[in-house]
Amino acid sequence: MAEAMTVGIAARRGRPALAAMLAEPRVVVAGGYLLLLFVVALLAPWIAPHDPLEQDLMLATLPPAGISGAEPGYLLGTDGLGRDVLSRLVYGTRIALFVAVVAAALAALVGTLLGLLSGFLGGWVDAVVSRLVDVWMAFPPVLLSILLVAVLGSGIHSVIAAIVLIDWTRFCRVVRAETMAQAKADYVTAAVVLGFPRRRILFREILPNVAPTLIALLSLEMGIAVIVEAILSFVGLSVSSDTPTWGGMIAEGRQTIHHAWWVLAAPLAALFLTVLAFNQLGGGLRRALDPVMRR
Amino acid sequence: MITALLRRAVAAAVTLFGVAVVVFVLLRVVPGDPIAMMIAPGASAADVAAMRARYGLDGSIGEQFLAWLGGLAAGDFGTSISLRQNVLALLAERLPATLELAFAALLVAVLLGGGAAVAGTLMRRGPGGTAIDAANGLLLAVPDFVWALALVLLLGVAWPLFPLTGRIDPAAATDFSTRFYLVESLVTGRLAVARDVAAHMVMPVLALALPLAAVIARVLKEALGEAMVQDYVMLARIKGMSEPRLVVQEALRNAVGPTLALTGVQFTFLLGGTVIVERIFAYPGIGNMGVDAVVNRDLPLIQGLVLLFGLLFVLVNVAVDLMVAALNPRLAHG
Numbered sequence: 001m002a003e004a005m006t007v008g009i010a011a012r013r014g015r016p017a018l019a020a021m022l023a024e025p026r027v028v029v030a031g032g033y034l035l036l037l038f039v040v041a042l043l044a045p046w047i048a049p050h051d052p053l054e055q056d057l058m059l060a061t062l063p064p065a066g067i068s069g070a071e072p073g074y075l076l077g078t079d080g081l082g083r084d085v086l087s088r089l090v091y092g093t094r095i096a097l098f099v100a101v102v103a104a105a106l107a108a109l110v111g112t113l114l115g116l117l118s119g120f121l122g123g124w125v126d127a128v129v130s131r132l133v134d135v136w137m138a139f140p141p142v143l144l145s146i147l148l149v150a151v152l153g154s155g156i157h158s159v160i161a162a163i164v165l166i167d168w169t170r171f172c173r174v175v176r177a178e179t180m181a182q183a184k185a186d187y188v189t190a191a192v193v194l195g196f197p198r199r200r201i202l203f204r205e206i207l208p209n210v211a212p213t214l215i216a217l218l219s220l221e222m223g224i225a226v227i228v229e230a231i232l233s234f235v236g237l238s239v240s241s242d243t244p245t246w247g248g249m250i251a252e253g254r255q256t257i258h259h260a261w262w263v264l265a266a267p268l269a270a271l272f273l274t275v276l277a278f279n280q281l282g283g284g285l286r287r288a289l290d291p292v293m294r295r
Numbered sequence: 296m297i298t299a300l301l302r303r304a305v306a307a308a309v310t311l312f313g314v315a316v317v318v319f320v321l322l323r324v325v326p327g328d329p330i331a332m333m334i335a336p337g338a339s340a341a342d343v344a345a346m347r348a349r350y351g352l353d354g355s356i357g358e359q360f361l362a363w364l365g366g367l368a369a370g371d372f373g374t375s376i377s378l379r380q381n382v383l384a385l386l387a388e389r390l391p392a393t394l395e396l397a398f399a400a401l402l403v404a405v406l407l408g409g410g411a412a413v414a415g416t417l418m419r420r421g422p423g424g425t426a427i428d429a430a431n432g433l434l435l436a437v438p439d440f441v442w443a444l445a446l447v448l449l450l451g452v453a454w455p456l457f458p459l460t461g462r463i464d465p466a467a468a469t470d471f472s473t474r475f476y477l478v479e480s481l482v483t484g485r486l487a488v489a490r491d492v493a494a495h496m497v498m499p500v501l502a503l504a505l506p507l508a509a510v511i512a513r514v515l516k517e518a519l520g521e522a523m524v525q526d527y528v529m530l531a532r533i534k535g536m537s538e539p540r541l542v543v544q545e546a547l548r549n550a551v552g553p554t555l556a557l558t559g560v561q562f563t564f565l566l567g568g569t570v571i572v573e574r575i576f577a578y579p580g581i582g583n584m585g586v587d588a589v590v591n592r593d594l595p596l597i598q599g600l601v602l603l604f605g606l607l608f609v610l611v612n613v614a615v616d617l618m619v620a621a622l623n624p625r626l627a628h629g
């Protein structure tokens with residue numbers, strides 16, 4: 001979805017948007033890392049040196065390469081059950097990125113729609129949506145997500161549903177405020193005077209101008225989704241334990257921390273870099289796509 | 296002013312009630328019967344019915360809700376299914392641990408964030424300011440869950456300076472008259488015990504405090520930057536006041552207001568963050584108990600916890616409103 005929107009804007013404004021994006025170092029570095037991560041997720045079976053589920057207790061808690069006792073072929077060592085940490089990390093990117101993309105896109109869709117309608121129509125629609133957002137945000141997201149997954153039953157679809165149900169409010173609030181600001185602009189007045197139908201004004205005139213903010217927010221939300229999935233896997237409420245996830249690896253690593261720190265360190269480093277990358281990409285895109293900030 | 300506060304209090308009460316209803320209904324559609332999981336094989340139908348009645352799980356959802364509300368009004372939160380104890384007693388037992396953790400984190404965040412903002416303002420034209428901004432950006436981007444685990448690796452394993460789990464050395468935990476271990480041991484002057492409790496709190500407190508400190512630092516630094524170009528600061532500078540005194544005495548006073556309001560909102564996020572941070576450090580607070588309650592489908596306990604968290608958020612918001620009003624003379628008279 002992010003790609004589609006970016007392309008749309010680039011096409012609308014011609015080359016400047018794309019050039020501005022590539023001139024922003026944060027976008028290039030963070031975007032490059034995330035692109036690499038997507039490639040790793042897609043090609044996991046060819047990249048992973050071992051079967052991520054293959055256990056071998058003779059090879060349990062081997063340290064990573066460069067530390068005495070390391071075995072060649074196990075670059076990041078093995079966990080308490082003798083599974084290859086690197087292979088599990090590689091397969092873990094699949095769940096992390098799948099949840100990030102799907103959950104963030106759906107949350108953006110729901111939140112943007114409600115935010116656009118609320119900001120543009122005003123009146124009782126705005127009153128209802130705003131109150132709903134207030135009540136929703138009065139609750140701590142981590143507790144709410146754990147609660148929702150408990151209600152929905154564990155599994156990746158529940159995790160995605162929980163993230164969407166909680167985080168649509170982030171988009172709704174920002175898009176609503178932005179829409180209200182845009183609706184006062186001269187170009188909207190002009191469109192109204194010209195007699196354009198409201199749907200066209202909303203989706204063809206206002207939405208493209210809200211898009212830069214939306215894209216930045218989408219990137220941030222992907223980072224949040226990766227964290228929420230990791231937390232739910234850590235607590236044991238995400239996918240079943242025979243699918244490797246970063247959160248699940250962190251939970252296992254927490255158990256073996258005193259004799260195999262790398263089992264925790266590897267997925268934690270991946271999580272750290274990925275969240276940071278989504279965050280920096282969002283900030284960079286915001287700067288690159290916003291015509292006011294660019295100047 | 297008072298009517299505005301009253302209106303907010305009513306809105307908060309409505310919100311709280313809404314949360315209670317939503318959670319109650321949500322939990323009733325949970326697949327999986329908690330009673331079926333706990334009965335011994337071969338129990339009679341009458342035993343099961345009695346068990347249901349005991350935990351308030353008989354009757355329709357409407358009846359259950361009314362019974363629960365009636366119990367709440369009488370100060371009875373029901374009985375925990377997994378721990379088989381009174382919910383209110385469980386909450387009262389665990390809440391002090393979480394409160395000590397959260398307020399210690401708030402204090403650390405304010406000191407760290409405020410210090411960073413002042414230092415960043417003083418060094419705003421040098422490499423020191425850039426370094427502070429960079430560190431700040433990093434802290435803002437990464438949440439408490441990741442910091443908590445990074446601290447586990449750094450201060451728990453690589454340099455094992457602090458205990459990794461729990462709240463107190465089990466041998467020292469026997470003779471307390473309250474559940475506020477840190478406060479009580481400090482007040483009664485048992486410094487060795489206080490040091491042990493504090494050592495257990497270092498890592499969870501840092502994990503909770505770092506993201507909040509970054510938010511405070513960013514907002515306060517921005518407000519300080521705006522204040523530093525105001526006429527009254529210029530005047531004080533011409534009069535020969537030193538730069539550190541300018542920042543601390545003149546600019547800070549006027550920059551605190553907006554930061555305070557934001558800190559209040561962020562503090563509710565910090566309270567929510569105790570759930571996962573307590574889990575990571577096996578810290579015996581309400582958040583850790585909440586995760587267990589969810590995993591065990593302990594409906595009465597989850598309801599009690601949700602309501603308690605809701606109440607805490609409402610109280611924090613009211614307290615912040617009062618403080619902002621007290622600091623702003625225009626609002627107090629308006």
